[in-house]
Amino acid sequence: MACASPMSTIAEMRLYLERIDRHGREQGAVLPFGVEAIDRHLPQGGLPQGRLHEAIEGGAASQYAGLATLFTAGILARMQGPVLWCLRGRDLFAPALARVGLHPDRVIFCETWKDRDVLPAMEEGLKCGGLAGVVGEVSRLSLNASRRLQLCAGESGVTALVIRRWRNTTEREAASEPNAAATRWRIAPFPSPASGFDGLPRQQWQLDLLRVRGGEPHSWVLEACDATGHLALPAALAERSVAAGETRRAATG
């Protein structure tokens, strides 16, 4: 038979595509946050590994992306294996990574000064199957660059995490451009509840899920990562109905 009827060929191809799609989805491991409110909201019940995820920081000190750094380190702290961290400057303070559970022995840093060095270094790391994750601090992430990262991550199963940095408003605006990341998060500081005694309680974050493939944007107020990289619902909110702490956001990602 030279050729089946066009309809059956198309149907076959559909099936094939579906199989590829399902294959990709089933194969990837998923890393739950351990916070029921977040995991329930994510289509896969957690952060799919072997994908590209993006963290942007909001708030007054957003250009330093300190909270985005801790959020990212917290994710990696809950994984096994070495981590490649592609720096774009010298302001990262390593003891803070250890405080959220990312041990210094696990992190290999590579220091660059430009996006065009960070992205190839990330790709190189993502091709190396022995890593748990690759972190890159970048200011611009084009659709093409993000697809390349996504592709490399998908092949090796290494999770790619991008922390967006900026030095000026143009770069800051560029951070909201669309790209191929599987999830995009925004971490902003949130005023901590008044404490009776002198001192500061654990910091609170407003965590916005700006974009997720196959899911809805959402927003939570959470307590910052603890010494094992776990986020937590604030005690006051956990007692109340969960819905009260969650505010639905319009899709901005």
Add this chain to the structure above:
Amino acid sequence: MQGQRRVIASVDAAAGRLDLGCGMTVTHAQSLIPDLCVIDATPEDDEAALIRLALWCIKYSPLVTPNPPDGIFIDVAGSAHLFQGEAALIGNLCRRLLAEGITAKAALADTAGSAWALARYGDAQIVSPGRASEAIASLPVASLRLSSATVTSLSEVGIERVAQLASKPRGSLRKRFGAEALLRLDQALGNANEALPSLVPPEVPRAELRFAEPVADPEDLKRIIGKLCDKLCLDLEARGIGARRLDLVFLRVDNIAQAARIGLSRPYREPRHLAKLLAERLVVIDPGFGIETASLTASWVEAVVERQTIGRHVGIDGSQHDVSQLIDTLGVRLGENNVFRLAPVESLLPERVTRRVPALHPAEGLEWPKNLPRPARLFLHPEKIEAVAELPDHPPRLFIWRNARHRVAKADGPERIHGEWWLSDKETALIRDYYRVETADGTRYWLFRDGPTEEGGGWWLHGVGEA
């Protein structure tokens, strides 16, 4: 010996202070200094020693040429990056030689000729590219490696300096002083190529390929690298060793050698990995009109400890292998020192608590003290802020940073950090009171005051983003 006379060939520093010099007859010298210690010159031994020293210099570059009686040329173009630049390389070389008791003068310039001149007659140690002609202009003509007869005949017509020689018409120079003077001048200024046959270290694993036709295409060069690596790795395999450093040398049709060198984090003999790393360094190679001979030398080798292959899902042991290849790839591309891990240092000052260790440094399991809250981003230089505190020991009520006013809602502190007084006097006076503050919108900052206001202390912002 010069004819029947015994002539001094070389003097040490003490004799130099007594105005003894080379070329003086021994009888003359002994009449000046009766108890002079004279040792017979052994030029053959000196040359053998020079070659031994040159072999040692291969640590700095694959292209080393001994230049008897007292010089060594080192072409560092393809290897200076492994020493963080030319200045560091020269410094390291001089320090090491001095430690061995060898008094040496080193100079680095575009051409072998000008470097020779500067090392012997000049002051500058490193001449930036394109500045060689300026640097040697005021040196005596003897610095051009001319025979003493030529130098004498040049000085008879009043040509003492290189600049004078360079300004004379070439035709008449050639007629009068022969081709040597012009050739040496051109070699020093980079107008004529100079082929320096580099030393081939004996007894090291080496692979070589010769081509009937000159090769210049980058893709062909990559294939050549692949073949060389295959050949070399067979040799390494047979000897049970791996390469820690590889020297790739291309000899061009004009007899100029082009070299690239890579360092490896552990001994390797995987041809594909090595070929990939070498291909990254191809950018430093200028094939010119083509390459006739290519050689690959493992100039530093170590025994390979065979590892049992473990699946990569099994855990860290299995993945170690992959990671070291990654580290090499990134190290070759970004510079070895830009790929590292950060290890804890026991220090009081936040800017000193980390130190860089090589990425494959064995894990120490050390960590920083758990109970100290620290910012995620620490400024390289603390930024000056204006702050208002109600009482001397209190955290500020508000502060102005980069023209923006931040009202402090909550604060914690002070955490007093003293300077490390055992290091220097300046450290003794160093006291910082650190405060963690949270502004009205929830952003956290790490501030410190380096002394009471009345004593001239100021407020500084040291970090943001708190763990």
